[in-house]
Each structure stands twice: as C-alpha cells, then as structure tokens.
Amino acid sequence: MNYKKIILIGFLSIFLFSCNDTFKEIGRKLRIKKVKNEEMEKYNSYIEIHNNLTNIENEISKYIDVAGEGKEINVQEMGTLESIPVIKIDNAVIQKLEKNIKSKFKMEKLDNSSKRLLPILKELKAVTDSMTNYYGKKEHLADGFAKGQQLHTNFLKIYKRYKESSDAFKMEVANKSKERMQKILETYKNEGSLIKYNLTILINSCEDFVDKMDNQKISMTTFIKGDLGKLKKAQQNILTASANFQKAIANEKQLKKENYTKEKLEIFNKQLAEFEKSVTIFIREIEKSKLMSKSEIEKKVYTEDMAGTPNDVIKKYNKLVNDYNNLMN
Incomplete structure (x- = not known):
C-alpha cells in the first residue's frame, strides 16, 4: 500500500528572546535553534524520501502489473502496449539519503536503515535506467524482448532486496513520525494554536485509517475481507477529529491569530470531504460483503477508478496530504 507521509513544519525550532536575555543566553538559544532547525530539516528530508519511494513503488507496481513477477517476462501482455511503464528514480533521492547519512545531527535508527537502503537503491536505479532507455528507444520491437528479459531478471533480483530495505526504512520513518508528531501537538496546545492542533490530529486520524488498511494487507482483491471493527473505529476517529477541526x-479570532484564510481552508476541506466520502463507501462495501455468499463475492468486480476501493482511498488520502502540507507551509 503506497501512501505519503506528512511534512512537519518547524514550529519546534521557534524561540523567543526577551529584552532581559544576556548575550550568553541569547547565544545559547541561537545554538539550540540551529540544532532544532537541523533536526527538523533532516526529519522532513526523510519524509520527502519516504514519499519519493512511494512514487517509485507506484511505478514499480504498474510495471509488474504488465511484466509479471515470474522469471519469464510477460511478452504477450507487454507486446500489446503502445508504451511500456517505466520506473524513474530521481538522483535527488539518492543525494538526500547521502546527505542525511552524513549529517552531524544523528537519527540512529533512521540513519542505519538509510545506510542499508542506499546501495540497493543505487543498484535498482542502474537497472531501471537501463529499462527506461531500452523501452524508450523501442528496442524491444527489434529484439523481441530479448534484452528486456535480461533486464527483467536483473530487476527482480534487486527488487526483492529493495522491498525489504524500503519497508524497514518506512517503518523507522513511521516510528519517528509518531515521536515528532507528539512533540508538535504539545507545542500547538501550549501556544494556543487550536487550528493547527486540531488539523494535526485530523491528518493523523486519516493516516491511521490508511495504516489500518496497510496492516491488514488490504488490496483490490482482498479489501472486502477487511477487519470491519478496526476500520470503523478508525473512521469514527476521522469524523470526530473532523468535527473538532471545523469547530476550530x-x-x-482564531483564524486571524493563526493567519489562516477561509479560501485556503476551503481547498483543504474540499479534499477532506472527498477522502471521507471514499472511506465511507469503502466501509459500506465491506459491510455489504459480510452479507454476501462466497460465490457472490467472487463474482464481484472492482476496478481501480471505482469510488471506495483501496486505490481510491489511497489516491484521495495522498491528495489530502498534499493539501495539508500546503496549508501548513
């Protein structure tokens, strides 16, 4: 399940200097501020890497859907396509990993998982670049996928190791995210930023729902077998958080205090409504499936663009994260 993590802005790095501060005290606070800024910058860089990996894995999924995961490339399926799905790995992702690993500010577990991921990601990029070049030049039409088979074999060997290291990296990002989010919430609460406080709780609730889907390994073919109890509870948390946010x-006066405009909030609310609608349909489909026979379930066909499918929920969630990040910047 490929979904984005949210970017946290650096409110924890803000320090106020009073007129009574000594130069020594101001210097100490400035050093603390610098450390906090470095910490937030590195953390957000890791979030960006997480989201970059999500995009890469979406492209990998599209390629595997047509090429297959077996030893033999699906020539029959690939041959019908006007253009073959390509996997683009931007060198900037690798550079961000390298920069974070070398950073003086340490995040031990994340740094260690990055060290394991980096060489494998470089290997993957080398083969996917070759695949992009090969299919981009339509060489498969001339050699009947001969080189494509070789590239596919190399890709699968690396992909298995990449997936393991990527999953481990994402797990560490999730752990760090929970830790950071709690600190952010405490800061918002203490400074009376009720809109940001409730907005953060809301986006956390949305992410928790997606996490529940991910933990249950829900896919297009298995989602109607999802754990309804856990998912409905997560849905209720979204609705409660949403109501509190709308109240805030x-x-x-609070809007003015936190410098928010109704126009910006309307953009977020529009996407929030889309996400909530998708979640509602998703839950409804699971509820309906509980009343269906096995044969009826097997006959049920879902397409990726249908409202309320796992893909649709993730798509709406990723858009919501983008709007959240824009709102918080």
Missing part, C-alpha cells in the same frame, strides 16, 4: 476554524 469557525472561530474568526
């Missing part, structure tokens, strides 16, 4: 943004 209805306060004109």
Whole structure:
C-alpha cells in the first residue's frame, strides 16, 4: 500500500528572546535553534524520501502489473502496449539519503536503515535506467524482448532486496513520525494554536485509517475481507477529529491569530470531504460483503477508478496530504 507521509513544519525550532536575555543566553538559544532547525530539516528530508519511494513503488507496481513477477517476462501482455511503464528514480533521492547519512545531527535508527537502503537503491536505479532507455528507444520491437528479459531478471533480483530495505526504512520513518508528531501537538496546545492542533490530529486520524488498511494487507482483491471493527473505529476517529477541526476554524479570532484564510481552508476541506466520502463507501462495501455468499463475492468486480476501493482511498488520502502540507507551509 503506497501512501505519503506528512511534512512537519518547524514550529519546534521557534524561540523567543526577551529584552532581559544576556548575550550568553541569547547565544545559547541561537545554538539550540540551529540544532532544532537541523533536526527538523533532516526529519522532513526523510519524509520527502519516504514519499519519493512511494512514487517509485507506484511505478514499480504498474510495471509488474504488465511484466509479471515470474522469471519469464510477460511478452504477450507487454507486446500489446503502445508504451511500456517505466520506473524513474530521481538522483535527488539518492543525494538526500547521502546527505542525511552524513549529517552531524544523528537519527540512529533512521540513519542505519538509510545506510542499508542506499546501495540497493543505487543498484535498482542502474537497472531501471537501463529499462527506461531500452523501452524508450523501442528496442524491444527489434529484439523481441530479448534484452528486456535480461533486464527483467536483473530487476527482480534487486527488487526483492529493495522491498525489504524500503519497508524497514518506512517503518523507522513511521516510528519517528509518531515521536515528532507528539512533540508538535504539545507545542500547538501550549501556544494556543487550536487550528493547527486540531488539523494535526485530523491528518493523523486519516493516516491511521490508511495504516489500518496497510496492516491488514488490504488490496483490490482482498479489501472486502477487511477487519470491519478496526476500520470503523478508525473512521469514527476521522469524523470526530473532523468535527473538532471545523469547530476550530469557525472561530474568526482564531483564524486571524493563526493567519489562516477561509479560501485556503476551503481547498483543504474540499479534499477532506472527498477522502471521507471514499472511506465511507469503502466501509459500506465491506459491510455489504459480510452479507454476501462466497460465490457472490467472487463474482464481484472492482476496478481501480471505482469510488471506495483501496486505490481510491489511497489516491484521495495522498491528495489530502498534499493539501495539508500546503496549508501548513
């Protein structure tokens, strides 16, 4: 399940200097501020890497859908396509990993998982670049996928190791994200930033729902077998958080205090409504499946673009994360 993590802005790095501070005290606070900024910059860089990996894995999924995961490339399927799905790995992702690993500010577990991921990602990039070049030049039409088979074999060997290291990296990002988010919430609460506080709880609730889907290994073919109890509880948390957020943004004084405009909030709310609708349909489909016979379930056909499917929920969630990040910047 490929979904994005949210970017946290650096509110924890803000320090106020009073007129009574000594130069020594101001210097100490500036050093603390620098450390906090470095910490937030590195953390957000790891979040960006996480999201970059999500994009890469989406492209990998599209390639595997047509090429297959077996030893033999699916020539019959590939041959019908006007263009073969390509996997693009931007060198910037590798550079970010290298920079974070070398950073003086240490995040031990994340740094260690990055060290394991980096060489494998470089290997994967080498083969996917070759695949992009090969299919981009339509060489498969001339050699009947001969080189394509070789590239496919090399890709699968690396992909298995990449998936393991990528999953481990994402797990560490998730752990760090929970830790950072708690600190952010405490800061918002203490400074009276009720909109940001409730907005952060809301996006956390949305992410928790997606996490529940991911933990259950829900896919297009298995989602109607999902654990309804856990998913409905997560859905209720979204609705509760959403209601609290709407209450917070209805306060004109609070909007002015936190420098939010109704126009920006409307953009987020529109996407929030889309996500909530998709979640509602998703839950409804699972509920309906519980009343269906096995043969009826097997006859049920879902397509990726249908509302309320796992793919649709993830798609709406990723858009919501983008709007959240824009709102918080």
